[in-house]
Amino acid sequence: MFTKYKIILVEDDLDFASILKRFLESNGFEVTWATNGADALVLFQNDSFDLCISDVMMPVMDGFTLAEKIIEKHPEMYFVFLSAKQLPADKIKGLQLGADDYIVKPFDTNELLLRIKNILKRKEKLDFSTHKQIQIGSFCFDAKRSILYNNSYKYQLTEKENFLLAYLIANKNQLVKRQDILIAIWKSNDFFSGRSMDVYLSKIRKYFASDPKIKLESIRNIGLELKEVHEKE
Structure with missing residues (x-):
C-alpha cells in the first residue's frame, strides 16, 4: 500500500541511518539519505518527497532549521523528527x-513504521476539515473552500474537481494509474467513468x-502525472 512513497532520511549518525534506511526499504519505501540539513535542502531542489524523517541535532544545519526552510516552499510536506532531546519544550x-x-x-523501529503509515493514511485521505x-x-489550492487561485485567477471548483485535484496534488510528481x-x-x-x-x-x-x-501529463493506457517543475537555484 505504501510502496509508492518516497522518504528523505536526514541523519548524521552513519551507523544508525544505515540501519534505519535498510529497514524502511525492506518495508517498501524508497529512501534517500542525507547526513545534514544543508545536503537535504539541495536534494529537495532537485527531487520531490512525500515524507521527511529528520534528526534534530546535526552539523551544518539542524533539523528545525531544515523544516522551516522546506515548509516555507512546500507547506504540504510531512515531517517526522527523531531526537535524543527529551525536554517537552523541544x-x-x-x-x-x-x-x-x-x-x-531510542525507539522501536516497528513503532516508527506504524507512525509513518498513520501519517501517510492521513495524506491519502486529504482531510478537508x-x-x-x-x-x-x-x-x-484551498481544498476546504474548493478554490484554486493565484494573483491573476480564481477558480471555484466543483466537488468532483476538488477531489480530483486533491488526489493529483497528493501524488504530485508521481505516475498514478487511471484505474x-x-x-x-x-x-x-x-x-x-x-x-x-x-x-x-x-x-x-x-x-x-x-x-x-x-x-498534467497523460501516458496512454497507463496513467497520469501532475508535474511541478522547480527551477534549479
Whole structure:
C-alpha cells in the first residue's frame, strides 16, 4: 500500500541511518539519505518527497532549521523528527514548526513504521476539515473552500474537481494509474467513468494553463502525472 512513497532520511549518525534506511526499504519505501540539513535542502531542489524523517541535532544545519526552510516552499510536506532531546519544550517546538510527529531516541523501529503509515493514511485521505492551503506553482489550492487561485485567477471548483485535484496534488510528481484514480473518486473504472474523468482533467489543465511550471501529463493506457517543475537555484 505504501510502496509508492518516497522518504528523505536526514541523519548524521552513519551507523544508525544505515540501519534505519535498510529497514524502511525492506518495508517498501524508497529512501534517500542525507547526513545534514544543508545536503537535504539541495536534494529537495532537485527531487520531490512525500515524507521527511529528520534528526534534530546535526552539523551544518539542524533539523528545525531544515523544516522551516522546506515548509516555507512546500507547506504540504510531512515531517517526522527523531531526537535524543527529551525536554517537552523541544517536542513542542518541533510540533509548532508543523511536524506530524516527534519521536524520542531510542525507539522501536516497528513503532516508527506504524507512525509513518498513520501519517501517510492521513495524506491519502486529504482531510478537508483543515484550513491548510497547498502551494503548487503560482497557485494556491484551498481544498476546504474548493478554490484554486493565484494573483491573476480564481477558480471555484466543483466537488468532483476538488477531489480530483486533491488526489493529483497528493501524488504530485508521481505516475498514478487511471484505474486507481477512478476507483478512489468515481468508485468505478468503467468506460463512462473514464470519459467523465477526462472531462474534469481537461478543466484542470485549463486552470493551470497560465503557469508553465505545472504540467498534467497523460501516458496512454497507463496513467497520469501532475508535474511541478522547480527551477534549479
